[in-house]
Amino acid sequence: MKVAIIKYNAGNIFSVQHSLQRLGIEALITADKEVISGADKIIFPGVGQAETTMNYLRSQHLDQLIKELKQPVLGICLGMQLMCDYSEEGNTDCLGIFHTPVKRFIPTQQEDKVPHMGWNTLTHLDSDLFKGMEDNEFVYFVHSYYVPVNEYTAAQTDYILPFSAALHKDNFYATQFHPEKSGKTGEQILVNFLNL
Known part of the structure; x- marks a missing residue:
């Protein structure tokens, strides 16, 4: 199986590659459109800032490419947010x-810290990404921006308010x-994605 990790000006790409190596998958980090x-x-995947990252994707014409992909695509963290219409960032x-x-x-009260950082639970699981899993599995978050619950929501988490922990539409998952920092649960989600 050929797995490509899209290379762009975002952090945290190598930790995804390492977590796939632990599963026996040699994923290629690349910006080559043909590959x-x-x-x-x-x-x-990615950690970074929405505006500078979108500008980079456009400059490399990766924005058009991503939208036109027909095989399963998994966006992670910033990757998920960039797959949406618009970011307040x-x-x-x-x-x-x-x-x-x-x-x-x-924040609505003093104990609400932004970014939302650390372990939290998933509920309302509704995607093949979560095959064999039940509500209240713990996964690892680091983010200051969120996607509201919407028609594409495939899992929810509650922090300050309920938000989309995962999205799914056609061949696009996010x-x-x-997942690469979420222990056994994250590994299972990656395996489920690879098995789609």
Whole structure:
């Protein structure tokens, strides 16, 4: 199986590659459009800033490529947010795969810390990404922006308010949390994605 990890100006790409190596998968980190188009599975991970990242994707024409992919694609963290219509981070127009905005967390009480950082549970699981799993599995989050619950929501988490922990539409899957940092649960999600 050929797995491509889209290379762009975002952090945390190598930790995804390492977690796939632990599963016996040698994923290629690449910005080569032909290699990406020819892969069986594509992962679009990242930690970074929405506006600068979208500008980079556009400059490399990766924005068009990602939208046109027909094989399973998994967006992670910033990758998920960039697959939405629009982000409040830098008032950024994004890829528009999921027709929903990305909003900034607004603390409602003193103990609400932004970014939302650490382990939290998943509920309302509704995707093959979560095959063999039950509600209240713990996964690892680090984010200041969130996707509201919407028609594409494939899992929810509650922090300040209920938000989309995962999205799914057609061949596009996405997680706000980091499967590569989420222990056995995260490994299972990656295996489920590879088995799609």
